[in-house]
Amino acid sequence: MSYIPTSWRGAHALPVGDGSGNNREALREAYKLLTEAGYKLEGSRLVHEKTGAPLAFEFLAATRAQERIMLAYARMLERLGISVSIRQVDSAQYWARLKSFDFDMIQWTWGASLSPGNEQVNRWSSRAADNEGTLNYAGVKSKAADAMIDALLTARTYEELTAAVRAFDRVLLSGDYVIPLFHIPKQWIAHWSHLRPPERTALLGTDFDTWWQAGEAP
Numbered sequence: 001m002s003y004i005p006t007s008w009r010g011a012h013a014l015p016v017g018d019g020s021g022n023n024r025e026a027l028r029e030a031y032k033l034l035t036e037a038g039y040k041l042e043g044s045r046l047v048h049e050k051t052g053a054p055l056a057f058e059f060l061a062a063t064r065a066q067e068r069i070m071l072a073y074a075r076m077l078e079r080l081g082i083s084v085s086i087r088q089v090d091s092a093q094y095w096a097r098l099k100s101f102d103f104d105m106i107q108w109t110w111g112a113s114l115s116p117g118n119e120q121v122n123r124w125s126s127r128a129a130d131n132e133g134t135l136n137y138a139g140v141k142s143k144a145a146d147a148m149i150d151a152l153l154t155a156r157t158y159e160e161l162t163a164a165v166r167a168f169d170r171v172l173l174s175g176d177y178v179i180p181l182f183h184i185p186k187q188w189i190a191h192w193s194h195l196r197p198p199e200r201t202a203l204l205g206t207d208f209d210t211w212w213q214a215g216e217a218p
Contacts, residue, residue, distance in 0.1 A: 021076075056082065060097060
């Protein structure tokens with residue numbers, strides 16, 4: 001999202017912590033929302049008031065890096081009484097389970113271009129939700145999302161496309177389909193002093209093909 005043109009961005013902002021990993025205010029707010037959704041604490045477990053079913057899920061990992069990230073997240077969820085199991089599987093099993101949507105949670109990235117188009121059907125449409133092999137891993141079935149996809153695909157002007165994409169963005173945000181993991185707003189680059197970048201950086205980030213040599217190499 002860091003390179004979406006400013007005119008396309010909404011006002012959504014994630015909670016901000018102090019970096020200590022101990023955001024008690026966020027935990028209190030999360031617990032408040034969970035109790036409003038019908039959960040309560042029984043001992044150290046969060047269970048549904050009516051069914052008694054514990055709030056628990058499995059994270060499917062393909063790499064050790066994913067496993068380590070999820071372990072940190074799981075420790076935080078355990079403080080709320082949520083049980084998380086982490087299962088790392090081999091590549092063949094991982095992709096087979098993704099293809100058939102046989103998972104509770106995964107880590108995933110959907111790449112974005114500066115002109116969203118037909119790929120949104122495969123990622124977020126209702127018809128893709130039940131078709132194995134699509135990228136609608138969140139299982140989104142929303143008439144509003146379908147309508148916004150149709151609107152952006154049939155847009156004929158920049159203004160129409162901008163309005164459709166912004167509305168589509170709001171629909172996906174309101175559905176809480178994903179949990180943003182991390183975001184680095186800047187790129188750190190080490191380079192020789194005789195190399196020069198263009199005055200303005202491309203929207204998609206640093207492109208070394210646009211750099212040039214100014215003066216002799218040291």
